[in-house]
Amino acid sequence: KRKLFHAIWGIMLDNEFIEAYRSGIVITCHDGVLRHVYPRIFTYSADYPEKIILATIRDKGLCPCPRCCIPKSSFHHLGFASDLKGRLCHTRNYPREKIRAARRAIYNLGNPVKGTVVERILKDYSLVPTLVRDIFYVFPLR
Incomplete structure (x- = not known):
């Protein structure tokens, strides 16, 4: 999908x-x-399931925000001054190397997609082993 x-x-x-x-x-x-x-x-409006597909992150993962890597365990800080600072410090960048490592584990070494090796690589940042071309970088955010 x-x-x-x-x-x-x-x-x-x-x-x-x-x-x-x-x-x-x-x-x-x-x-x-x-x-x-x-x-x-x-404006492209998307609900949460569509946003996770766009962001190539896992549904209800440890870092469920498509824009930052704030873990669920820090959600109780939402709305405080420190919240914005935390989100700016934890902006989500596309971790191409982690995804490539997971894909090598799957395709070259035969590890299962939901196996412990792949989970160890991807789970902490709620990533999925889908490698996509960054097609939105040319469009300025306004």
Whole structure:
């Protein structure tokens, strides 16, 4: 499911679209006037199950937030001044090497996906062994 979801976004956000997003394209509109337009993707709203697919993290894991690596055990700090500081210090970065190590354990060494070797590599950060291309990095956050 995760691989399919990211593969679809990868097809939609191809190099041609990214270039149009950055530089715009000139099109002839219905009224015959040439206009320079910049394609945009309007707000993508996702519920929690969709967010975990997008973030490639595990459902209800030890670090369930798709944006930071704050563990569930620190949720009682939510809303306090220290909460924001903690989230900024624990921003989630895509841990490509951990995921590659887990995939080597699965595909090269024959360890089960839910086995102890793979769990030891991925569980602490609620990761899954899905390696995806980062397709959203070219879009500025606004």
